[in-house]
Amino acid sequence: MNPFQRHRQALASRLPDGLIVLAGGSRVLRNGDVPFPFRQKSDFLYLTGVEEPDCVVLIDPRRKAQTLFIPKVDSQHRVWLGPVPGPAQARSRYGFPRALHCDRLAAEILRAKRGCRALYADRDTLAKLGKLKGLGLRGLPGRPAALRDALDELRAVKSPGEIALMETASRVSGGAFRAAMRAVRPGMAEYEVQAVFESACLKQGLRHLAFSSIVAAGRNAAVLHYHHNDATIRGGDLVLLDAGAERLGYPADITRTFPANGRFTRRQRDIYSIVLETQKAMIDRARPGVVSADLHAKSMTMIAEGLKSLGLLKGGTAGLVENGAVRLFYPHGLAHMLGLDVHDSAGGRKRKLPNPAKVPVRFVAKLEPGFAITVEPGIYFIEALLRDPALRRKHRGSVDFARADGFLDFGGVRIEDDIVIRPDGPPRNLTDVPKEIDEVEAACGRG
Ligand SMILES: [Mn+2]
Incomplete structure (x- = not known):
């Protein structure tokens, strides 16, 4: 088991009643169309060890499920920036039981949210989810502060x-x-x-x-x-x-x-x-x-x-x-x-x-x-x-x-x-x- 799998398990046992969703970072433009060198968000690194932009991790503690979502890139992306790993590659490279393309995220959350008490996501992730088509999150309150506390608590002691x-x-x-x-x-x-x-x-x-x-x-x-x-x-x-x-x-x-x-x-x-x-x-x-x-x-x-x-x-x-x-x-x-x-x-x-x-x-x-x-x-x-x-x-x-x-x-x-x-x-x-x-x-x- 890689350290990030352990981190996901530890977080799941701290937040057993909800659904944990965290979006990784995206490229930020420095000037014109030139991006800053990409640096992954710290919480996302802690949970995944993934240094690629535009990924999402979904942890479902009740079903003991963990899914990595990776961006589906078009041929222009491949021409200019090269390929990104596909789901099968991502699974083995990053040690995830499951990996899917990001276009499956809304459907997966809808499926997993039944019976959940809360959505543990940071504000940035909640904003991104709010823009996803067909994803109704009524009745599932977002709890960014609880996620922050749990992550801080875990991240303080180094494995x-x-x-x-x-x-x-x-x-x-x-x-x-x-x-x-x-x-x-x-x-x-x-x-x-x-x-x-x-x-x-x-x-x-x-x-x-x-x-x-x-x-x-x-x-x-x-x-x-x-x-x-x-x-x-x-x-x-x-x-x-x-x-x-x-x-x-x-x-x-x-x-x-x-x-x-x-x-x-x-x-x-x-x-x-x-x-x-x-x-x-x-x-x-x-x-x-x-x-x-x-x-x-x-x-x-x-x-x-x-x-x-x-x-x-x-x-x-x-x-x-x-x-x-x-x-x-x-x-x-x-x-x-x-x-x-x-x-x-x-x-x-x-x-x-x-x-x-x-x-x-x-x-x-x-x-x-x-x-x-x-x-x-x-x-x-x-x-x-x-x-x-x-x-x-x-x-x-x-x-x-x-x-x-x-x-x-x-x-x-x-x-x-x-x-x-x-x-x-x-x-x-x-x-x-x-x-x-x-x-x-x-x-x-x-x-
Ligand atoms: Mn110092």
Whole structure:
């Protein structure tokens, strides 16, 4: 049984009284008649593993039936885009007991809906069904929220099959990181490092990235979601690479920060060591029952201690976390759920839990075995925060702003690994890319 068959069974047992219908994604035009590269909807991938557009899945829990509907394409489609698998091919390729063309969808739903309590479909699917000729859905209420909750609940805990797909994404992305680190030289453009990373992923057969690659040299690393990737890398720069490929929608999301010329300066080492020690300590603490927001609070404490040791922060550590001074240097969350949406959902678990650390982060959940999360602390010198007059007034007792001004050309450091929570002991780390200082220096090209 492939993982997607298991996912369909699990969803069917959560929603036993209705009919589950989900339409996959369609191509979206980018400009004129040119489409964006097609990326399947995450929920549809979760239930089918099918990367073709315009498909529909129908799950009938009471009859234990699962049907994949595939588009019937005309000869023009075959001329321009090639054939799509027919029903027999689709059945064996995707592991479905039944596959039909999409023109049979209305009749199949009419047949299966007798005695059903609800139609579990998302809004997009309900809108599509509303346009189908001859399909009366009166008496069968649509329940998009119930479907959303069930899918979030299931998708939060990763199955062994899903973890295997993320392992592939991590292995390939890890090799691509090593290639990028080997290639980096002062004088290169950021996009040349991007080209090395992305071509290494492509060469290994992963043709889709999980998100747009960030290659940020020097000060650009202080822009959290930097996207220009067009500056020239200079000799003393640190280069921050945050990137990852995906396999059937399952991502890697890795960050490394490395010296362009292969050697950290003293100052870079100091900042890097604080981030690295924090990251390793937080990975070790990521165990079942731990609340993610508490981990984040703990990571802020460690970063605050480190910045105090460098004279950038002053005063009691608890106060620096509480009054937000540490967030001038570390303004994002420690972790997020990792899955088909990269920043994946923790589902209804989030609503059930107060945020005991009172940290303004989106990801608040008690860690469970099978959760895949990132661990990604950072330290940045962000001009927009450090030169903000109101923030300078507010934090003048906590931050040595004169000293911080001397770091405005530094940029930032982030280190990010992908881990899976285990029932006991420390988590499994899917990321295999050098991160110790001597390993990073050995992995980098020498300018
Ligand atoms: Mn991330």
